[in-house]
Amino acid sequence: MRKPEQRDLFPGALEMMILRTLKRQPLHGYALALHIKRASNDLLQIEEGSLYPALQRLLKEELLKAEWGISSTNRRVRIYKLTPAGAKHLKREISKFEMMFEGITRVLTPVKS
Amino acid sequence: MRWVKKLFSRRRIYSDLSAEIREHLEERIAELVDGGMSRKEAAAAARREFGNVTLVEEDSREVWRWPTLENLIIDVRYGWRSLRKSPGFTAVVVLTLALGIGANTAIFSVVEAVLLKPLPFADASRLVDIGSRSTLFDFEHLGVSLPDLADIRANVPAFSAVSPYQSSSMELAGEGKPQRVEGADISEDFFPLLGIKPLYGRTFGASDVQPGSHNVILGHALWRDRFGGNRNAIGESIRLDGQPYTVIGVMPELPHTDFTSEQLWTTFIPTQEQLTSRQNHDLSVLAQLKPGATLEQAQNELDVLALRLAGAYPDADKGWTLHATSLKKFILGYARTPLLILFCAVGFVLLIACANVSNLFLSRGWARRREFAIRTAIGATRGALLRQLAVESLLVSLLGGVGAFLIATWTMSGLRAILPPEIPRVQDIRMESHVVWFTLAASLLAAVLSGLAPALLNSRQDVSTAIKESGTGFGSNASGRSHNFLRQLLVVGEMALAVVLLVGALLAVQSFARIVRVNPGFRPDHLVTIRIDFPKFRFAQVDRAVDFIQQVLDSSRAIPGVEAASAGLVFPLGDAVSESTFETEQSVKDQNSSRRMARMNLVAPDFFRAFGIPLIAGRDFNGDDRKGKTPVFIVNEAMARKYFGSPDVVGKRLSALRDSNKTVWGQIVGEVGNVHDLNPGAEPKPEIYGPLSQAHAAAGVYLVVRTGPEPMTIVPAIQEQIWKLDKDRPVTSIKTIDAQIQEDDGPARSQSVLLGIFGALGFLLALVGVYGVMSYLVSQQTREIGIRMALGAERAQVLRMVIVHGLKLTVAGVVIGIGAALVLTRYMSSLLLGISASDPLTFAGVAVLLTFVAVGACFVPASRAMRVDPMVSLRYE
Numbered sequence: 001m002r003k004p005e006q007r008d009l010f011p012g013a014l015e016m017m018i019l020r021t022l023k024r025q026p027l028h029g030y031a032l033a034l035h036i037k038r039a040s041n042d043l044l045q046i047e048e049g050s051l052y053p054a055l056q057r058l059l060k061e062e063l064l065k066a067e068w069g070i071s072s073t074n075r076r077v078r079i080y081k082l083t084p085a086g087a088k089h090l091k092r093e094i095s096k097f098e099m100m101f102e103g104i105t106r107v108l109t110p111v112k113s
Numbered sequence: 114m115r116w117v118k119k120l121f122s123r124r125r126i127y128s129d130l131s132a133e134i135r136e137h138l139e140e141r142i143a144e145l146v147d148g149g150m151s152r153k154e155a156a157a158a159a160r161r162e163f164g165n166v167t168l169v170e171e172d173s174r175e176v177w178r179w180p181t182l183e184n185l186i187i188d189v190r191y192g193w194r195s196l197r198k199s200p201g202f203t204a205v206v207v208l209t210l211a212l213g214i215g216a217n218t219a220i221f222s223v224v225e226a227v228l229l230k231p232l233p234f235a236d237a238s239r240l241v242d243i244g245s246r247s248t249l250f251d252f253e254h255l256g257v258s259l260p261d262l263a264d265i266r267a268n269v270p271a272f273s274a275v276s277p278y279q280s281s282s283m284e285l286a287g288e289g290k291p292q293r294v295e296g297a298d299i300s301e302d303f304f305p306l307l308g309i310k311p312l313y314g315r316t317f318g319a320s321d322v323q324p325g326s327h328n329v330i331l332g333h334a335l336w337r338d339r340f341g342g343n344r345n346a347i348g349e350s351i352r353l354d355g356q357p358y359t360v361i362g363v364m365p366e367l368p369h370t371d372f373t374s375e376q377l378w379t380t381f382i383p384t385q386e387q388l389t390s391r392q393n394h395d396l397s398v399l400a401q402l403k404p405g406a407t408l409e410q411a412q413n414e415l416d417v418l419a420l421r422l423a424g425a426y427p428d429a430d431k432g433w434t435l436h437a438t439s440l441k442k443f444i445l446g447y448a449r450t451p452l453l454i455l456f457c458a459v460g461f462v463l464l465i466a467c468a469n470v471s472n473l474f475l476s477r478g479w480a481r482r483r484e485f486a487i488r489t490a491i492g493a494t495r496g497a498l499l500r501q502l503a504v505e506s507l508l509v510s511l512l513g514g515v516g517a518f519l520i521a522t523w524t525m526s527g528l529r530a531i532l533p534p535e536i537p538r539v540q541d542i543r544m545e546s547h548v549v550w551f552t553l554a555a556s557l558l559a560a561v562l563s564g565l566a567p568a569l570l571n572s573r574q575d576v577s578t579a580i581k582e583s584g585t586g587f588g589s590n591a592s593g594r595s596h597n598f599l600r601q602l603l604v605v606g607e608m609a610l611a612v613v614l615l616v617g618a619l620l621a622v623q624s625f626a627r628i629v630r631v632n633p634g635f636r637p638d639h640l641v642t643i644r645i646d647f648p649k650f651r652f653a654q655v656d657r658a659v660d661f662i663q664q665v666l667d668s669s670r671a672i673p674g675v676e677a678a679s680a681g682l683v684f685p686l687g688d689a690v691s692e693s694t695f696e697t698e699q700s701v702k703d704q705n706s707s708r709r710m711a712r713m714n715l716v717a718p719d720f721f722r723a724f725g726i727p728l729i730a731g732r733d734f735n736g737d738d739r740k741g742k743t744p745v746f747i748v749n750e751a752m753a754r755k756y757f758g759s760p761d762v763v764g765k766r767l768s769a770l771r772d773s774n775k776t777v778w779g780q781i782v783g784e785v786g787n788v789h790d791l792n793p794g795a796e797p798k799p800e801i802y803g804p805l806s807q808a809h810a811a812a813g814v815y816l817v818v819r820t821g822p823e824p825m826t827i828v829p830a831i832q833e834q835i836w837k838l839d840k841d842r843p844v845t846s847i848k849t850i851d852a853q854i855q856e857d858d859g860p861a862r863s864q865s866v867l868l869g870i871f872g873a874l875g876f877l878l879a880l881v882g883v884y885g886v887m888s889y890l891v892s893q894q895t896r897e898i899g900i901r902m903a904l905g906a907e908r909a910q911v912l913r914m915v916i917v918h919g920l921k922l923t924v925a926g927v928v929i930g931i932g933a934a935l936v937l938t939r940y941m942s943s944l945l946l947g948i949s950a951s952d953p954l955t956f957a958g959v960a961v962l963l964t965f966v967a968v969g970a971c972f973v974p975a976s977r978a979m980r981v982d983p984m985v986s987l988r989y990e
Contacts, residue, residue: 030136047162047164048141048162048163048164049163049166052170053176056130056173056174060176075139075140077133078136
């Protein structure tokens, strides 16, 4: 079978970033990749390709919808948009993530006496 | 129904995806070119940043699939395509597997119907047959006397029930001629023990098992024939042996075994003699083990009892042992060994077929290694390749399974005809669900056996060498070497299997050939036997029966075409054998001697002439040998030699055929040649003949008629003569001796035919396989041969090198095969007459034959390789 390549930082992270980015504005794939790279200050080394399987998963779960359109650079592109279900899912995921993050931080922070 | 919509919209989704990724790359390239890169560099950079495009597409598509199932479907489609691209390979593989699996399916259908299908008895594991054996008699299975049975009932706690029964033969009156029906006299617990319920009516109750009871239970077949399957048969009356019997029950259809194919059942009401005499070891016994009791336990208790009985009643029970056999073994046991041997043989055929297919897969994998290398290069893992190869071998195996099923179905009627009809339930063989499942399982097993090793080897890819190689250096890398090792292993294995198969087949065929060649001691052609029964109700006195037979013989001899006519209680090669105790003057003096037994037959005059048994000395019986006169006997050579020690026995005294317990001496008036059973190598049995006219009892005789023309054409005239004398006399068991011999040969014949077929099939497959591997191995040595020849090696030298290599493998295979055959053919020994299971000539012959064949298989490709110009063979790669 295929190698479990590094498409995820942790399960669901990439999806969450996609949803978060798309919440601000609908984007097409390439722009989305640029956005995520730039937003993370290139700290997260994501292969651009790994975006697409994630996008397909979100489409399948109907958290996103996609339409063919014309980009600002006059290319025929598929523009992804958050659905209401996607927005709700994002909210839930973020709060879950924050709780997890808080937990991790507590464990990692040295106890001050 | 959303998933349906998804299924249909998937094509769009996939093309959208591809378009989108293409656009993504284009956009990135455009951007990089704007930044000043050359287009080529930009394309490479864009791809690098994007990652593996194919993989990304595939992963993205996978989101929309049911992954495992659809991967499988894709593999199947791909495999199917690749098999269709090489139809020759596929046809050979499928055909090979179909033959291998088909042979197994066919034999399994027999094993299933005969051995595996449960008998229709409740709690069958607790049912047991009790029989006896005696040092006196040469029979495997004798009965038990009623007084002994009472002791078993009282002293063997392992049994919760013992139920005596005996077979019976009765005359059933009806429209037209009376008919003989074979049945059994049973006790009231017989059917309840078996757990068989009547189809209509009831089985016997305690009130039926009383003297004077005239109730009868009909078997399914008789009920159908006599009453047209009408349930109103219950309460009807039928005449059996001249007495009216009331039908109280009809049994359901039972399997075709000796035990369950009775035509009717009446109640067992013991005679006074049966009640009191321990000498009558003649009752069959059905017993049931107590819950929790084992067969061994019962046997131990029986052993103890038999010893005690022998001590207490030496006259009747000395030398007798009692034996408990599970009912299943009792009914089916004798069919077990021959069937398991056949099953073993077809198993070997399948293994050889798998070895051949395995080799074909290896070669095909070698030819496809570039395809695999490329698939590996574009992201397929070894697992994916393995799965692909596994799917391909599954596909061909399943196709082979389908072919096997067809082959087995088509050969089914032939198989039924080859198998001897005495095998129980042989009529019940059919293609049923168990057989289908077996075929499927055999196909899967074949897939694993033939596909696993090649798949493991072929999927081991070294991308760079494989692509670079593109056809150079056979066997020059590790994977080539392990391919060759596996191939050599296959040759050794195939040789070994072929040796075992051939040895087994040849032993069976030779045994059969020897049985056929046995000289029975008489002329078997143009002889017919006809059974005439003398039921007590018509022939209370044996003299009436003897008179009747005399009249029949007189009128038969007048029929044109009849060369000789006689009669006997039994006849040579017949189903029945009778034995009697006897004394000679010598044996009476010898105090220590136990009772002596010899075969005994009572015959009418002309018996020996009719059979063509030579009269060596003295005279035949004649009309003067009557009751009341001194008993007269004729003995055979074996009897004369064994018990008189001289060929000059005419005039000596002999006592046999005791009317009561006192010794009555008679005189030997003649000596005749021996007759033989169809058992080559067996010593002829001592035999005494007495005149039928001095018989004390005769339940029936066999008319023996030698004819000039084909015997069956004369039979109607004989029947007519019999019916002229007694229009109600049933005439049964009309059979020529030739037919009887055919029937007796049956098991040996079918065993040798079937083993011969499978042996030949296995041999051919092995031949093809060994030839294939050898030519392959030699073709790999082509370059080496070329170099050697270029360096001046002699042709003979090179040829020897190639052949010695092949010979090493062959000898290894043959040696292993001989060893395995020595172990395995021992299980055949009970079926082999006239030949030892380790017959050295057969073993040596097979070893030499296979070695020659294998050397031939090396020689052909080797000489072909040598004809090639060394330069060509060097460039060849």
